[in-house]
Amino acid sequence: MIRSKSKVSKIIVIGDKGVGKSNIVTRFTQNEFSLESSSNPMINIYTDVKIKPFRFPEIRRSVIRGEEDDLKFHIWDTESQDALRSTDLYFKGCHGVLLVYDVTKQESFENLEKWVEIIREHLSDAKILLVGNKSDLHHLKTVCTEDGQAFADSKGITFYEASALDCTNIKDAFEELLQTVVDSNN
Numbered sequence: 001m002i003r004s005k006s007k008v009s010k011i012i013v014i015g016d017k018g019v020g021k022s023n024i025v026t027r028f029t030q031n032e033f034s035l036e037s038s039s040n041p042m043i044n045i046y047t048d049v050k051i052k053p054f055r056f057p058e059i060r061r062s063v064i065r066g067e068e069d070d071l072k073f074h075i076w077d078t079e080s081q082d083a084l085r086s087t088d089l090y091f092k093g094c095h096g097v098l099l100v101y102d103v104t105k106q107e108s109f110e111n112l113e114k115w116v117e118i119i120r121e122h123l124s125d126a127k128i129l130l131v132g133n134k135s136d137l138h139h140l141k142t143v144c145t146e147d148g149q150a151f152a153d154s155k156g157i158t159f160y161e162a163s164a165l166d167c168t169n170i171k172d173a174f175e176e177l178l179q180t181v182v183d184s185n186n
């Protein structure tokens with residue numbers, strides 16, 4: 001449960017393509033999951049139940065509300081890593097970052113160092129939370145929990161293994177990040 005009396009907070013979701021960013025967001029905001037990879041560069045803004053066009057085609061933006069009516073979060077995710085690297089728009093005004101890798105893809109874990117660098121370059125004091133997604137794929141797991149935890153500890157960030165498919169820890173991870181953002185803004 002997220003409590004505060006405040007304003008809009010911007011959260012971005014980043015990590016390699018295919019790690020499950022879009023599904024993590026749709027699982028959290030709409031309790032939906034898709035087996036298809038999100039290759040359609042349409043813009044989706046989820047404003048509660050409405051989807052509206054947005055100016056930047058490569059960015060998807062979700063709007064959710066907290067416990068009190070005046071607490072709002074904008075959750076952005078993008079499938080275009082090039083767009084992300086070349087624009088400050090994605091990072092502008094951001095309060096929190098959900099950084100995601102895929103526990104079945106070693107490369108997405110190795111790229112975390114690079115992602116943290118990019119985040120730090122743009123945002124000096126945004127809160128970061130690390131998610132190792134696809135924890136349901138036990139038999140395909142190549143990044144062990146201890147390595148995920150050790151990386152998070154080395155950066156001083158919170159870590160969850162999660163699954164957008166079976167819902168494990170998605171709500172907990174998001175709510176912890178949102179609450180940390182709210183607390184640090186108060």
Ligand code: GDP
Pocket residue numbers: 016017018019020021022023024034035036037038039078079133134135136137162163164165166
């Ligand atoms: P994005 O490019 O990071 O936004 O990744 P997507 O959300 O489009 O997901 C990429 C693929 O991984 C899709 O085929 C999803 O169905 C799948 N996927 C996403 N999350 C999970 C998960 O938690 N478990 C499993 N098994 N598959 C997932």
